[in-house]
Amino acid sequence: MALAANNIDATEALIAAYPAPSGEGKWASDARVRALTTLRQSGAPVRRDEYWKFTNPARLLEPAKPAAILEADEVPVFEDTDKLLVVFVDGVFRADLSDDLTMEGVEIETLASAMSKDIHWAADIYGVLEANGQNPVSRPLAALNTAVATEGLVIHVTGKASKPIALRYIRSGADTDVMVHNVIKLDAGADLTLLESGPAAARFNSSLEVEIADSAALHHVRTQGRDHERLAATHMFARLGKESRFKSFTVTVNGVLTRNEAVIEFTGDDAFATVSGASAGDGAYHHDDTVFVTHDALNCESRQVFKKVLRNGATGVFQGKILVPSHAQKTDGYQIAQGMLLEDDCTFLAKPELEIYADDVICSHGSTCGAVDETALFYLTSRGVPKDQAQDMLVLAFMDESIQEIEDTALADEIRERLGGWVERHKD
Amino acid sequence: MLKIENLKASLEEEDKQILKGIDLEIGEGEVHAIMGPNGSGKSTLSYVLSGKGGYVVDGGSASLDGADLLDMEPEERAAEGLFLAFQYPVEIPGVGNMTFLRTAVNSQRKMRGEEELNAAEFLKLVRARAKDLKIDADMLKRPVNVGFSGGEKKRNEILQMAMLEPKMCILDETDSGLDVDAMKLVSEGVNAMRDGKRSFLVITHYQRLLDHIKPDVVHIMAAGKIIKSGGPELALQVENEGYADLLNEVA
16 A cells, blocks of 8 residues: 555655664665665554554654653662673663673674674574564564664673673663664573663664574563653564573553564474563553564463553553464463553553464453452451552552563562552652 | 440442441450341441441441541551451452561551561561461462462451451451361461450351350341340350241341
8 A cells, every 4th residue: 555645754754863874784784775665665653553543653753852851769770680781871882881791601792883794693683573573563663773773782692691681771861862773692592681771762762683592581671761751662573482481571660652562473382472561650651562472383372461550641552462373283372461540531442362273272361451449458458558558559469460470589579669669659 | 345326327329228227335355246137237337347438327326445436447447456357358469468467567556656566576476376377378478368268268367367456356257168177266266366355246147156256245137237135045046046036026
């Protein structure tokens, strides 16, 4: 279908807003050309698109507007975790603020360095997983990212990483417009924990492409927040080999508009993946999780567990799909999305989708939306817990099912603590 | 201790009066039992006393040691020393039993202006009390009542009661869903708390519980009123003859 004239203009404006990368290796420029072609075919996202009905993409297409930076009143995220810290300031890698990028079992390189080379393993992943993820649902902002992003890391994990790699996105300017693209390749049996944190930018577009080979494992924990006026569109593409594991959890507090897309594809048998998240917003808050899981192998298990706590007119969106082709027998797919509405003017929009062609599978999905359970509230208060404290306990308990998807208990506890802080700060 | 005068209450959502003038006075250290047919308002009485939402008090009063209960929030009533053991204890996924207990104990202490228990003191106390009720460490760690059997839930109610040390305990059909052994265990837990000062209101359908928890006074409730009061023999009469004769006698 031909694009409308105004969409062609919008798409070109989007591309023109970023400097065209040059002087890169052929594989990199080829990837960029492919992505630009994809983007020009699909056009910029519009409200009419099936997967943008619940979230108006218009604000994501405009240049970043000045957005207030929140004074840091909490310790930085993952402060107590022994980690290899990598810092980006306004989307630019800062070697002076980062740890030395060397660690046993891991090779880390900047995206710019990888792209300057004529031959690089990243050619098999960069823009490739993203391109796969464009079908059947187009993801124009991910294509844009592939076409123009010059910052990010290229990480090759060859063994068991001795500590997590923590990417910290610091934001210094009020009107920053940032694009980051990370690529991770895990060799067979390799194991890595990736942490991401920080408000990043007034407008942030990030892409993460992950190739997980047989029996490898990637644990991913990400915090988004707490700056409120920021916009974020993130994309995660993961391809899983035989008996591999991928666990990704995102906590989002505040943010006028956040769209987190995840595209998971099982290509090897007996693999496991979970994509989960807890989000909490107060007032002008719009948070969207859009997940697409394709079971292209036998006996794989996927989980999607999302909890959203909404206050004072906040909106939460969940669009989750599990696709099971006819050959993907013994698939186990689980999906739950729940909204807790603390006031009547909040909105939770959920679209769970199961598309199953195999006949020997277990797939379940559930979605609920409601207020704090009055019966539980009475039970707690009847034991002497003050009502507001009892409500906080129930709000945190509500989000806990998603936090339990995090494997590392220390990380899970830190997430709990941060959500506790948010709940404490957002009272009547 | 507990003084209820001409208490009348309706359901908030429908114009239906459930309690139609309850008069009841329970003295210090006394154990009273309330029996009555289904729908007579026994559970409603326990909810109205403890402050559950959804009910409107149409008239009358209820006080605990002179303090007006009906004017207080549920947590204030609890801090005053009122405790309701639920007929159906609520499952709360995501809230650890220990965290819940400690929060409850310390919230009450704080409201009463007492010093809060530190983690070590609390742990010591809860372990001792849990042991008496044969509640293992695993049950304490699990989320509140989640995956507990009927008997475990009721024992957990008694554990909360033992930790909170209320003045006035209301047990709403604590015997329902219990096998004989569990009933014995729960009753022993309750009896251990009888110290001549603490008072109990035991709501039950069956005389059997009253063999274990011996009441001083038995009340029969029907259609929102207490229609007859007497000694333990009244419970035996109900067990043997049912409510029909009693109801006719009053009518």
